[in-house]
Amino acid sequence: MNRKARKNYFRNKLKENCGKPKAFWDTLRQVLPSKKNRTEINKLVVDGEELIDKRDIANSLNEFFTTIAFLLLASQKSNSYSFELQQI
Numbered sequence: 001m002n003r004k005a006r007k008n009y010f011r012n013k014l015k016e017n018c019g020k021p022k023a024f025w026d027t028l029r030q031v032l033p034s035k036k037n038r039t040e041i042n043k044l045v046v047d048g049e050e051l052i053d054k055r056d057i058a059n060s061l062n063e064f065f066t067t068i069a070f071l072l073l074a075s076q077k078s079n080s081y082s083f084e085l086q087q088i
Helices: 003-016 021-031 054-075
Strands: 044-046 049-051
Touching: 003 021, 044 054, 049 054
Parallel strands: none
Antiparallel strands: 044 049
């Protein structure tokens, strides 16, 4: 099935099953990636240090994603727009 036909098929199936929660979710599960297809990170190297503990990996990724906007903003040349980012 080509991409457009697949998209239309699932769109129609979801509309048909809108009032039937079980059938709706069964259809939606066919579209969404399953947990089987997800890649597990077993180790992560940060600043030369190898992290293998899942909590350490999660904390490191959290730190990265919560600070990346500030780092990118700080590295950009100033522009004429005036705005402020606040860390939460």
